[in-house]
Amino acid sequence: MKKKISILGLVFLLIFSFTGCGSKAKDTADYDQATMQNYADTIVQSFNNMTDDDLNRFEDMSDLELNLTLMQSGLPIEGDDFVTMIEAWKAGQKECGALVEVGEYEFTTTNSGAVLTTKAQFEDRDGELSFTFDDKMNMESLTVNADYATSEILKKAGLNTILGMGTVFVVLIFISFIISLFKFIPAIEKKFSKKAKTNNAAPAPAAPAAPKAAPAAPAVTQAADNDGELAAVIAAAIAAAEGTSTDGFIVRSIKRRKSNRWS
The missing domain is CATH 3.10.450 (Nuclear Transport Factor 2; Chain: A,)
Structure with a gap:
């Protein structure tokens, strides 16, 4: 038994040795x-x-x-x-x-x-x-x-620093300029909105024209028409009272008495 264990140990030792040598x-x-x-x-x-x-x-x-x-x-x-x-x-x-x-x-x-x-x-x-x-x-x-010599390295580093800082400052100035323009935005927006409202507003409909008044009839014509009707009525009444027709007489004029009562 001990011999078998020794052989197994030797095998493992050889395996590890070969593995180490290989690596x-x-x-x-x-x-x-x-x-x-x-x-x-x-x-x-x-x-x-x-x-x-x-x-x-x-x-x-x-x-x-x-x-x-x-x-x-x-x-x-x-x-x-x-x-x-x-x-x-x-x-x-x-x-x-x-x-x-x-x-x-x-x-x-x-x-x-x-x-x-x-x-x-x-x-x-x-x-x-x-x-x-x-x-x-x-x-x-x-x-x-x-x-590169030390002086060249320092010079190149200095130029890179100046270039980098200059670029940063230019960008910051540009950003500041853009921000300063923000104050004009409300005025421009108000102007465009007012213009849009003016363009979109519909024209108010025109008020209809008042109808023309009919010309007043002359007073004389109206009076003549009234007298004619009245004469026709009186003639018909007389004809009825006399038992005749209106063809037998002619009513030429009608005059109103000063008193409203008939005599």
Whole structure:
């Protein structure tokens, strides 16, 4: 029984030992530094000998065409990463000028891969080139860092501070100007509302014209009509009293007596 326990303990010990060795071997992956430096030198020499048109031609290639070109060149790099490296190189030349020479490479490892760095001399200022690789030694990026003197750093920092503060003040002044215009809003709103009410008000209907009064009949005509009717009535009464018709006499005039009583 004790022998079986000892064997099991030895097996577990070996398993843990292999596990530890495996993780350690993975953490300290073997990199071919010489090969990686050759890749970096190829990129530096190729970019330095290319014109802007040549670099732009690579950027204009399709993904398939660019990947095939890189595969034929033997460079272990993806097309997207290669385009990013071209952009970094162009920005570095704009900042530092054309490359003159590079120094010795320094090799360091990281959790995800390795980094090659070297001092570089450019026409305008010195700088540093940095290449990153993954754990399979595929190139991932290129960085060009310019070396600035302390005076240049302070000057650049001062300019950035002035630019930032100036921008803030300009924005604050603009905001203050906008706020100052708010006092005119009520007057403008009142003006437009009054105009809208005037345009929307319907015209009042005109009062109907008073009917024209009928012309008054002349007094003489009215009197004549009344006398005629009265004469006809009297004639009819006389005819009835005499037992004759109205054809036998004519009533020519009628006169009112001063007294209201008949005589």
